[in-house]
Amino acid sequence: MVESFFLVLGGILTDPYGLALVLFSTLGGIVLGALPGISSTMALAVLLPFSFAMDAHSAIFFLMGIFYGSVYGGSISAILLNIPGTPGSMVTQLDGYPMARNGRAGEALTFALAASTYGGVLGLAALVVFAPMLASAALAFQSPEYAVIMVFGLSMLAYASPGSTFLGVLSGVVGLIIGTVGLDPVSNFARLEFGVPRLMGGINLIPVVVGLFGFAEILRILEERQVGEQAAAKIGRLFPRWRELVGNVGTATRASVFGLVVGIIPAAGSAVAVSVAYAQEKRLYKGKETFGTGNPRGVVAAEAGNNACVGGALTPMMTLGIPGDTMTAVLIGALLIHGLRPGPELFSQNPEFVATVYVALFLAIIATLMWALVGMRAFARLLSAPPRILVTLILMLCVVGSYSVQNSNFDILVMLAAGVVGYLMNKVGMPTAPIVFGLVLGPILEENLRRSLVVYEDWTIFLQRPISATLLVVSALVLLYPVVSFLREAFGRRKLQAEQR
Amino acid sequence: MSARGNLSAEGEVRTHGERAATGRIKAAGAETDPRPRLHSLLVGLVLVAVAVAGFVDLRTDEYLHLGARGNDPGPGFLPEILMWILGIGGLVHALGVAGRARRLGGFAPSDEFVLRRLWLPALLILSIVLYQQAIEPLGYLGPSIAFALVWVPLIHWRSGRSFSRRHLVQLPLEALAIAVALYVLFRFGIRVPLP
Numbered sequence: 001m002v003e004s005f006f007l008v009l010g011g012i013l014t015d016p017y018g019l020a021l022v023l024f025s026t027l028g029g030i031v032l033g034a035l036p037g038i039s040s041t042m043a044l045a046v047l048l049p050f051s052f053a054m055d056a057h058s059a060i061f062f063l064m065g066i067f068y069g070s071v072y073g074g075s076i077s078a079i080l081l082n083i084p085g086t087p088g089s090m091v092t093q094l095d096g097y098p099m100a101r102n103g104r105a106g107e108a109l110t111f112a113l114a115a116s117t118y119g120g121v122l123g124l125a126a127l128v129v130f131a132p133m134l135a136s137a138a139l140a141f142q143s144p145e146y147a148v149i150m151v152f153g154l155s156m157l158a159y160a161s162p163g164s165t166f167l168g169v170l171s172g173v174v175g176l177i178i179g180t181v182g183l184d185p186v187s188n189f190a191r192l193e194f195g196v197p198r199l200m201g202g203i204n205l206i207p208v209v210v211g212l213f214g215f216a217e218i219l220r221i222l223e224e225r226q227v228g229e230q231a232a233a234k235i236g237r238l239f240p241r242w243r244e245l246v247g248n249v250g251t252a253t254r255a256s257v258f259g260l261v262v263g264i265i266p267a268a269g270s271a272v273a274v275s276v277a278y279a280q281e282k283r284l285y286k287g288k289e290t291f292g293t294g295n296p297r298g299v300v301a302a303e304a305g306n307n308a309c310v311g312g313a314l315t316p317m318m319t320l321g322i323p324g325d326t327m328t329a330v331l332i333g334a335l336l337i338h339g340l341r342p343g344p345e346l347f348s349q350n351p352e353f354v355a356t357v358y359v360a361l362f363l364a365i366i367a368t369l370m371w372a373l374v375g376m377r378a379f380a381r382l383l384s385a386p387p388r389i390l391v392t393l394i395l396m397l398c399v400v401g402s403y404s405v406q407n408s409n410f411d412i413l414v415m416l417a418a419g420v421v422g423y424l425m426n427k428v429g430m431p432t433a434p435i436v437f438g439l440v441l442g443p444i445l446e447e448n449l450r451r452s453l454v455v456y457e458d459w460t461i462f463l464q465r466p467i468s469a470t471l472l473v474v475s476a477l478v479l480l481y482p483v484v485s486f487l488r489e490a491f492g493r494r495k496l497q498a499e500q501r
Numbered sequence: 502m503s504a505r506g507n508l509s510a511e512g513e514v515r516t517h518g519e520r521a522a523t524g525r526i527k528a529a530g531a532e533t534d535p536r537p538r539l540h541s542l543l544v545g546l547v548l549v550a551v552a553v554a555g556f557v558d559l560r561t562d563e564y565l566h567l568g569a570r571g572n573d574p575g576p577g578f579l580p581e582i583l584m585w586i587l588g589i590g591g592l593v594h595a596l597g598v599a600g601r602a603r604r605l606g607g608f609a610p611s612d613e614f615v616l617r618r619l620w621l622p623a624l625l626i627l628s629i630v631l632y633q634q635a636i637e638p639l640g641y642l643g644p645s646i647a648f649a650l651v652w653v654p655l656i657h658w659r660s661g662r663s664f665s666r667r668h669l670v671q672l673p674l675e676a677l678a679i680a681v682a683l684y685v686l687f688r689f690g691i692r693v694p695l696p
Contacts, residue, residue, distance in 0.1 A: 187568035407693065454573045
C-alpha cells in the first residue's frame, strides 16, 4: 500500500492536469463552503456531474478537493459573519465570531486553518491505518453480516439524525422504499413502478441528493426576504503568537480523536462530531467559562474535530460501503457511476484506487492550506458577493447536473420531486439525510437479506452468527432507546403528579 | 442567506433547516406554546397514504409472486415489510400528535405554510417544470437564458438590494453569462449531449 501511495503521489505531482484538478477543485470547495447557505453536501452534489467525464482516479481527486475544501471553507463565514457555511462549522462560530468581534478575525481564521490541517492529517493517518484492518476483517463477512451491518447503519443514522429519532427512522424507511423501486437485485422483477416505464430502472441517487440538498435549500432561501449586505468582520492581523498556536496542540489532538471516532460511526456526521469534540474540550478545560466568549481553544477544538471527521467518515464508506455522512453518501454514488463499489473487495481487487483516495485526501489538505494562506483575505471578500448570481447558478446546476447523470429529462423531474419533498420535510422538522442513506443501503440490504435466506434456508441465521447477532442487538437497543426514554418520562410525570396530589 | 447556526441550550445539534424553523417559530412568539402543530399530524397521515398506495401496488402486481422460489421470499418481500413499518409508524405518529393536541386543547398556530412564505418557492417549482418541459423541444440554451432572465432579477429583489438604471443592462447580461457559461462547460467541457 505504501508503494502504491507513493506511485500515485508521484504520478499526480508530475501530471499538470492532475495537479490543476486538485488545486481548482479545492479552491471551488473552499469558495462554495465559505458561502452561507451552501453546505458541503450541496457543493459536492451540484458539482458531481463534472466528474462524469473523468476517469475514476481523476474523479476522486476532483471530488475529494471539493469535499475537503468545503469542510474548511465553512469556517470562514462562521468566523466572519457568525453564519456557518456548513453544518460542521456551526460550533466554530461560538468562539470564532466573538474573536472576530474583538478584532482577532485574522487570528481566528489562522487558528481554524491550523486546526483543520492538523485534524485533517490525523484523520488521514487513521484512515490509512484502520481502513485496511477493517477491510481485511470485513472480508470474512458473509451475506448475513452484510445485511445486519446495513440495518445497523440505518439504526445509527436514525439515532444520530437531528430532531426526532422516530421521524428519522421513518425517513430512513422512505429512503429504503425509494431504493426498492424498479427491478429487484435478485430476480429482476419490477416493483413499485406505478405503471411508469422510466421507474423500471429505479431511481438514481444523484438527482435525489441534488434535490434534497441543493434545490430544497434554494426553496428555503427564497422563503424570506434576505438581509442585503452582509457585514463581514475586518480580518486584521493574520498570525497569532507562535506560543499560543503551539499551546493548542493538545486541544487539537483530543478534538481530532473525538471527531475521528464520531466520524467512523455510520451516519453520525460532522455536526455531531464537532459538538462532541467542543463539549469534551470545554469540560476538560479549567477556564470553561471563557468558551463562547472568543477562546481560540474553542475554534481549534471545533475545526480539528470537523476535519478529522472527514477521515473518520471515509473509513466505513471505503471498507463496508456504509456512508459515514451525507457527503460520503454522495461519494458512494459517484463511485458507483464509475463502476466501483466501495467495500472490502475494493482493497483486495483495486488497491491502486484505495491509494488514490489516500493521496487525493492528502493533496486536498495541502492544497487547502496553500490556498488559505495565499487567499484568506480574498475569500473573506467573497462573502459580500451578490446572491443572485450564486443562487441562479446553483439552480441551473441542479437542473443541468441532474440531466447529465443519464442524459435524461426524467431525472430533472426526480430532482424537482426530491427537492419539494426535502423542502416540506425541513418545514415539518423531519430529517432528510436518512432518505439518502436508505437509498444507498436499501439495495445492498435487500440483496444480502434474500441471499442469506436462500443460502442458509433459516431465518435464525442472523442470530446464530456472533457478529450479526451482536450488531442486531445493538441496532435493536438504538432503535428502542427513544421508546424507553419516552416511557421513563411518562412514568416520571405520573409519579410527580401522584406526589403532588 | 442562511439562518444563524447554534448549539442549543441542551447541547443538541440542529440542522440549517431546523434552526431556521426554530428561529421562525421563536420570532412568531410560539416557542412557549406546548401544543403540537397541525402539520405534524399531516406528516403521519401522508406517510400512511404513501404506505397504502405502495401496498396496493405491490398486492395488485400479479407477477411479483413469481419471484418467490424456495426460501427466497421474493421481490415483494422487503417493500411490503417497509410499507408496513411506514404505515404503522405514520399512524402511531399521527395518533400521538392527535392525542397530544386533545390533551393540550388543540393545535398551535404555525406560520410555516402561509402564502407570504410559499409564493416564491411555488413560482420556482412551476418555472422549473416549464423549463424542463421546454428543454426537449427548444433545446437547452433558449429555455436556460429565459429561466435566468426571470430569476436573476427576482433573486436580486429578494436579497433586499435596490434596482438602479445600470441593473437594466447588468442583470440581463449576468443571466446570459450564467446560461451560456454552463452550456459551454457541460457541452464542450465535459461533453454532455445537451439537447
